[in-house]
Amino acid sequence: MLPHKASAGVKIAGYDVPKGANIIVNVWALARDPEVWEDPLAFRPERFLRENIDIKGADFRVLPFGAGRRVCPGAQLGINLVASMLGHMLHHFSWSLPEGTRPEDVEMMETPGLVTFMATPLKAVATPRLDKEELYRRVPSEM
Numbered sequence: 001m002l003p004h005k006a007s008a009g010v011k012i013a014g015y016d017v018p019k020g021a022n023i024i025v026n027v028w029a030l031a032r033d034p035e036v037w038e039d040p041l042a043f044r045p046e047r048f049l050r051e052n053i054d055i056k057g058a059d060f061r062v063l064p065f066g067a068g069r070r071v072c073p074g075a076q077l078g079i080n081l082v083a084s085m086l087g088h089m090l091h092h093f094s095w096s097l098p099e100g101t102r103p104e105d106v107e108m109m110e111t112p113g114l115v116t117f118m119a120t121p122l123k124a125v126a127t128p129r130l131d132k133e134e135l136y137r138r139v140p141s142e143m
């Protein structure tokens with residue numbers, strides 16, 4: 001989450017947080033807490049199919065958009081854009097690894113920071129799966 005100033009002095013988990021202190025919530029650690037997540041470092045997105053987890057600030061186990069008064073106001077737009085972008089990428093291209101790279105060689109670890117990047121950039125080969133005419137055809141929208 002972005003840094004915020006404490007508007008009042010408060011005690012949290014035995015720690016004194018003075019008024020005016022700069023607070024940054026470590027959402028990276030929250031989302032990898034082994035007491036909450038089974039095998040937290042394993043890339044297993046299907047774990048989210050098992051239960052309906054709110055990602056817009058109501059469930060503190062995962063807070064990609066923050067929470068509370070300063071929660072991201074663009075959360076729903078962000079979710080819609082990511083779904084649309086992924087859908088387009090999968091619809092238009094077949095995805096494969098570069099020749100000679102095995103799936104088990106792909107390093108999924110990220111680097112920490114304000115914005116998270118992959119520690120080792122992912123190399124993927126996109127092959128158009130629709131013929132060009134279909135791919136670039138403009139579909140006029142009904143007005």
Ligand code: HEM
Nearest residue numbers: 001002064065066067069070071072073074075077078079
């Ligand atoms: C997947 C995409 C996005 C992610 C992961 C994301 C994440 C975040 C996070 C973590 C915060 C900080 C919340 C906090 O400090 O508690 C934030 C704040 C904010 N986001 Fe987003 N965001 C996304 C997309 C967008 C979009 C599309 C917009 C606008 C169109 C937007 C506008 C803002 C604004 C204005 C704030 C500051 C809110 C405030 O401080 O009161 N975000 N976002």
